[in-house]
Amino acid sequence: MKRRALLLGLAVGWLAPAWAAHEHGAPGQPRDLKGVWEKSLARPALAVGVAFDARGRLWRARVENRQLWISRSDDAGKTFTSPVAVNREPERIAADGENWPKLAFGKNGELYVSWTQSLDQPFSGNVRFARSFDDGRSFGTPLTVNDNTDIISHRFDSLLVDGRGRVWLAWLDKRDASAARQRGERYTGAALYYAVSDDRGVSFAPNRKLADHSCECCRIALARDADGTPVAFWRHVFGRNTRDHALARLDNAAALQRVSHEQWAVDACPHHGPALGISAGGVLHLAWYSGAEKRRGLFYAFSRDRGQTFSAPLAFGHPDAQAGHPQVLALGVRVALAWKEFDGQQTVIRVQQSHDDGRTFTQPVTLATSTSASDHPLLVSDGTRVLLSWNSAAEGHRLVPLSGDSP
C-alpha cells in the first residue's frame, strides 16, 4: 500500500508538466472546459419569461431546441396560443437561473424580445433582440445588440421600454476585462453596458458603458422611473472584491449610487442578482441577497427621493432555509416580495406584501412548492392583480395569483 502511494506520487509528479504543457485558454481554467460548456448548453432550459401587455394579455417566452418560442394567454395563464418561433435560424439560447428570455411592449402594440445567445467558447455570449409589429404573429430577423463582437461574454441582458417608447437593453460585458488582460493588466469583474433604440427596435445607437466593475454573473434589474427614465440596479464590485449593490439612472446624468453595505468581500461568483420595482408615485423598492457572514440573507429597502437616500435595509426570508432570488413588484402603494426557500423537503416560493408603500409587511406565506429543480420566481402584474410565474421540472410552468388577487 505504502509502495503504491509512493509510485503514485512519482506518477503524478511526472505527469503534471505534460498537463500543464497542453493547457489552453484562460489561465486557471480546466483544459476541457469547452466540453463541459457544450454539455451544459444541451440541458433542458427551465427559465421562462412572462409579461402582461397594456391590454392585460399575458405573453410567455420559453426556449426549446435552440429556438425562442412566444405564446399568449388571454385568461391569465390558464390557456396559451400555440407558440411562434422568434429565431428561424436555431441558435443556443441561455435560459438558466440568471439568464431568461425577456419581453417588453411598445406604445403602439410592438412586441419586443431579448435573450442571451451562448457562443462556442465557455461563458461567451451575445445580446440578441427581435421585434414583432403584427401582435406576435411573426418576428423580424434577430439583431446582435453588442457592437463588440469578440467571442467573449456579453450576457445577462435586461430589456425595458421607457416613457417615450424607446427600447433599452442593458447587459454585462467583458470587453474591457478582455482588453485589460491582453495588455497584461488586471480588471475586476465585468462592465455594465447599454444601448437604446428610438426607431422601435429597428436599429440601436452605439453601445455605451454605464459602469466598470460589475459582478460577472448576476442579473441586472431594470425598471422605469416615474418620469420614464430607466434605472438599473446591480451587484457591483467595490474595491478589490466587495460584492454589494449599486444603482444608476440611464440618462447619463447621475453617478453610480451605492445602495447596500453588507461588505460581502468574496472571490466567488454569487449568481444571485437583485430586484427593483418603481411605483407610479416614483418610490423605488429594492431587494437583494448578500452572503456576507454577518449579514447573510435577503434585504429590502425603499427610496422616496429617486435613489438619493435609502431606508435602513429590512431583512426578510429565512436565512437558514437558503432564502434567495428575490423579486419585488410595486403597484401603487402595494409592494409584493417573492423569493425562493428550501424547507428541508421541498422548494417553496414565499411571499410578503405591503399595503403602505413598503413601511410594513404582512407575515410571509407559501404560495407554491416543488420537489424538483426549478427556475427563479418572477412576479408580474396586469395593473390590477399580481401573479407569480414559476417553472419547475416536475410541475411545469405555473401562474399563481397572490393572496387577495382573483384567479
Add this chain to the structure above:
Amino acid sequence: MMPATRATLVLLALLAGAAAQAAELKPFVAGSMQQIRAAHVGRPFVLALWSLTCSHCQEELAQLGALQRRHPQLNVVLISTDTVEDAEALTATLARHGLARAETWVYADAFAERLRFEVDPRWGGELPRTYLFDRAHAVTAHSGALAPAELERWAVMSLAPKATP
C-alpha cells in the same frame, strides 16, 4: 536489453498505479452528507465544494492540492456541483491539482436545492465554498478561495495531538 525492459515495466507500473488511483467519483445524493460526516467522525477534514465553471475554484483546488502535499494525513473531501456526465473533466482537473487521491463526490441529483440544504442550509450556492471540520466536527465555513496562510494555520492546529485536560 535488460535495462530497457525494466524501464518499460516501471513505466507500465507507474501508469497502472496512476490509473488505479484515479479519483473515484462518488455520486452525491440525498444522505451523502451524513455519510461523509459519519465516515470522518473524530477526525478533522476539509470539505470543499467547487465547479469546473468557477474560475476562483481553480485557485482553491491549487491551495488544497498544496495542503494535501504538506499534510498527507489530512483528509480532503471534494464535492463538485457539476454533473456525473462531466466525470472525465472532473478527474482530469483534480489530477492536475494533485488531488487524485482525495475523496471526491459529484452532484448526482438535478434537485440541487436539496443537496445544498444537506451541506449547509445557510449557504447561498456561491463557489468555492469550504468547510473546515475540526476533530469534534465544529465547523468554520468560508466562501471564496481560502488564503493559503489561513488554511495552513488551521491544518497545523487541527492536526496537533489532542490536549488532555
